[in-house]
Amino acid sequence: MAFATISHAYAFARKAEVKRSAIELHDHYDYVIIGGGTSGLTIANRLTEDVSKTVLVVELGDFADEPCISMPKNFLNTLATNCSNHAFNVTSRPITDLNGLVVQKYTVGMAVGGSSAVNGMVFHRASKADYNAWEQLGNPGWGWDGLYRYFKKSTSFGPPSKESAKKYSYTWNAGAYGHGPIWATYPPFQWAATKILWDAWSDLNITGPVEHATGNMLGRYWVPASQHPINQTRSYARYGYYDPIKTRTNYHLLIGYKVEKLKLSSDYKTEGIIISERFHPDQRVTVKVIKEAILAAGAVHTPHILQLSGIGPKDILEAADIEVRVDLPGVGQNMQDHPQARVACNFTKDLWPNPDTLASNATYRDESQAEYEDHKTGPLTLSLGTSFTFLPLQTVYGNHQQFVSKLKAQSPATYLSPNISTSIIAGFAAQKKVLARLFAAQDSAAYETPISGVCSRSLVILKPLSRGSININITNPTGDPVLDLRTFSNPLDIEQAVSFIRYTRRYMNTPTLADLGPVETAPGADVVDEVELIKHVRATSAPTSFHACGTAAMMPRHLGGVVGSDLRVYGVRGLSVVDASIMPLIPATHLSATVYAVAEKVCDILSRLSSHLSRFRRHSRLMGHARLQILLSREYYENQAVFG
Numbered sequence: 001m002a003f004a005t006i007s008h009a010y011a012f013a014r015k016a017e018v019k020r021s022a023i024e025l026h027d028h029y030d031y032v033i034i035g036g037g038t039s040g041l042t043i044a045n046r047l048t049e050d051v052s053k054t055v056l057v058v059e060l061g062d063f064a065d066e067p068c069i070s071m072p073k074n075f076l077n078t079l080a081t082n083c084s085n086h087a088f089n090v091t092s093r094p095i096t097d098l099n100g101l102v103v104q105k106y107t108v109g110m111a112v113g114g115s116s117a118v119n120g121m122v123f124h125r126a127s128k129a130d131y132n133a134w135e136q137l138g139n140p141g142w143g144w145d146g147l148y149r150y151f152k153k154s155t156s157f158g159p160p161s162k163e164s165a166k167k168y169s170y171t172w173n174a175g176a177y178g179h180g181p182i183w184a185t186y187p188p189f190q191w192a193a194t195k196i197l198w199d200a201w202s203d204l205n206i207t208g209p210v211e212h213a214t215g216n217m218l219g220r221y222w223v224p225a226s227q228h229p230i231n232q233t234r235s236y237a238r239y240g241y242y243d244p245i246k247t248r249t250n251y252h253l254l255i256g257y258k259v260e261k262l263k264l265s266s267d268y269k270t271e272g273i274i275i276s277e278r279f280h281p282d283q284r285v286t287v288k289v290i291k292e293a294i295l296a297a298g299a300v301h302t303p304h305i306l307q308l309s310g311i312g313p314k315d316i317l318e319a320a321d322i323e324v325r326v327d328l329p330g331v332g333q334n335m336q337d338h339p340q341a342r343v344a345c346n347f348t349k350d351l352w353p354n355p356d357t358l359a360s361n362a363t364y365r366d367e368s369q370a371e372y373e374d375h376k377t378g379p380l381t382l383s384l385g386t387s388f389t390f391l392p393l394q395t396v397y398g399n400h401q402q403f404v405s406k407l408k409a410q411s412p413a414t415y416l417s418p419n420i421s422t423s424i425i426a427g428f429a430a431q432k433k434v435l436a437r438l439f440a441a442q443d444s445a446a447y448e449t450p451i452s453g454v455c456s457r458s459l460v461i462l463k464p465l466s467r468g469s470i471n472i473n474i475t476n477p478t479g480d481p482v483l484d485l486r487t488f489s490n491p492l493d494i495e496q497a498v499s500f501i502r503y504t505r506r507y508m509n510t511p512t513l514a515d516l517g518p519v520e521t522a523p524g525a526d527v528v529d530e531v532e533l534i535k536h537v538r539a540t541s542a543p544t545s546f547h548a549c550g551t552a553a554m555m556p557r558h559l560g561g562v563v564g565s566d567l568r569v570y571g572v573r574g575l576s577v578v579d580a581s582i583m584p585l586i587p588a589t590h591l592s593a594t595v596y597a598v599a600e601k602v603c604d605i606l607s608r609l610s611s612h613l614s615r616f617r618r619h620s621r622l623m624g625h626a627r628l629q630i631l632l633s634r635e636y637y638e639n640q641a642v643f644g
C-alpha cells in the first residue's frame, strides 16, 4: 500500500512538473494563457479547479527566487541591480512635453508572477467612484458592486503583531478582505519621521478612513503591503496562486518561451498560438487551443501580440506589412500611467533612523540585514511604503471648477495623437465626460503622495488626461514595441501638477512639520511664478509609476474598445484579454489589487459561459435537433453582444 501511494505520488509529481521544453507539451489544451504573470496565474489557478479542463500557461521569464524579489525593502534593487533579469526594460520614445526625456527602462515584470514579482507591494484599491466609471463607459457589471467580492476573494488580511499595531496606530477592517491567496498586512517597522509626517496632515484638516479597501479611500491612512504577515516576504501571484496548486495534473506551466502570435482560422476562431524558445527564437512550435486563448501578457506586450497577429489598427499593420485580420483601432492606444511631479526637500532636524541611514550607514545596513534574517523585523520588512494621502481635486486645487470647465471645453481630438481613428476620439470624449464628473466630485482621488519617512515628495497625478500608445515597430515588428508615453501632452495634466506643488507646500509649511525643519531645494520655495513652476514640472517629473494600462480597453467597439465586458476581443472567437490592458480608465490606485480582482471575475464569466454552452450542447445532442445548434451559436454571439 505504502509503495502504491509513493509510486502514485511520484507519477503525479512528474506529470505536474513545470515544463522547460515544448517537446513535453500536449498537442492541444482547452485554455492557453499567454503570460504567467499577475493575471495569468490567477486565471490558471481558478480554471484548473475544474479537473476536466486542461490549461497551459506560457511564460517568457523564469522563477524568481532571489532575496531581491522576496524581501520587501528590495524594491529599488529589483529595478537596478541583480534582479533586473526578471524584468523587461523597454525604452520609450522621447517625451516632447518632458523636455524630450527618454525612459531607458520602462520596467515590467518578466518572471513567474510577472510584475507582481517586482512591484513595490503597495496593496491598495481605488474608490467606488473610480470603478463605477468603468461601468459608465459601457461595461455593465464592472462597477464597485461587481468587483468588490473579487477584491475579497483574491486577498486575506494578516493582522500585524499587537506591539506593532499599538506602536504605529495601525487601523484596519479585516471584513474588507476574504480568504484569498494574496496576503495583505502591515510591517513591524516604520521610519522615525513617519509619525510627524502623518500628524502634519491633521493641520490641513485631512484625516482618513480606518480602512481604505471598502471603496472609501480619501484622506491619509495606512495602506497594507502585499506581504506575508509572519515571514515578512513578498506575497505575489507565484506564491499565492501558483505554488500551492502546481501539482494539478491538468495544469502545465511552460517557462522560457515566448508567445509570438496567435493563429486564427479563416472564420476568425483562435486555433492556436505560435511559440518560440526565448534563447532559440528560430525554433517555432504551434500549440492548439480548444476553447480559449487568454492574453495575460501585460499592458505593454498584450497589444504587441495582438498586432503581430493581425488584430489592430489597419494603417499600422499595413505599414508593417502584416496581414490585417481584424481592423481594431483601439489595440495599443489609450495607454495610461500615473506620472509623478516632484518637490525635493531636506529635513534640517531629521530623526534617526531614516531611509538615508540605510543607504549610507554600512553598520546600520548590516544590522538590519541580520535583524531581518533572524527575526523578520526591522527596516527591511518595510516595502515601498504603507501610508499615503489621496485627495480629490477640489481639496487640492482652489480653482477646480475652472479646471473642470476647461476640460469640458476641450475638443476631444485636440491633444490625442494626430491621425488617430474616430472611434478612439469618441472613446476619449466619453472618458472626458466621466472624468469631468470625477474631478468635480469629492469621492474620487486626483492627488496622491506617500508618507514614507522622507521630506521629498512624489506627487502622483492619478487622473491623467494624456494618452500614449504601444505599437509594433513597423521597421522591425518582432523587436521591442514602440512605447510612446506622451506624458503631459494634455496641458491640463501640467496644470494639475503645478496645483499639486502649490498645495504640497501648504503641507510642508504646517506647524507640525516644522519640528523636522523642512527646506525645499527644488524648485525652491521662492519659485512661485506659474511659468517657472511649469518649467520645473517639465524638467523633473517622472512619466511613470509603472502602472501601464488601457491598451486593450474594455469599452464598446465604436468607442475604440478592444474587448467587451466579457473581456473577449471583438471580431475574434475564443480570445480574451484579462490583464491591466483592459482598464478603460486608470483607477486612482496602485494597480495590482485591481488586476487580481479583474482576473478573479473573468474566471466566473468564463465558467458561466462554458457551462452555458455545455448545457446547450447536451440538449442539442439529446434532441438531435439542428435548430438547437443554430440557437447555440446565436446564444453565444448574443452573449458577446450583451456583454460587449
Ligand SMILES: Cc1cc2nc3c(=O)[nH]c(=O)nc-3n(C[C@H](O)[C@H](O)[C@H](O)COP(=O)(O)OP(=O)(O)OC[C@H]3O[C@@H](n4cnc5c(N)ncnc54)[C@H](O)[C@@H]3O)c2cc1C
Binding pocket: 034, 035, 036, 037, 038, 039, 040, 058, 059, 060, 061, 079, 107, 108, 109, 110, 111, 112, 113, 114, 115, 116, 118, 119, 120, 121, 122, 123, 124, 257, 258, 259, 260, 296, 297, 298, 299, 301, 302, 305, 384, 545, 546, 547, 548, 579, 580, 581, 590, 591, 592, 593, 595
Ligand atoms: C516596477 C513596478 C512597480 C510596481 N509597483 C506597484 C505597487 O507597489 N503596487 C501595485 O499595486 N502595483 C504596482 N505595480 C503595477 C502592478 O504590479 C501591475 O499593474 C500588475 O502586476 C500587472 O499585471 P498583469 O497581469 O497585467 O501583467 P504582468 O504581471 O506584468 O504579467 C505579464 C506576464 O506576461 C509575460 N509575457 C509578456 N510577453 C510575453 C510573451 N510574448 N510570451 C510569454 N510571456 C510573456 C511577462 O513575462 C509577465 O510575466 C508595479 C509594476 C511595476 C512593473
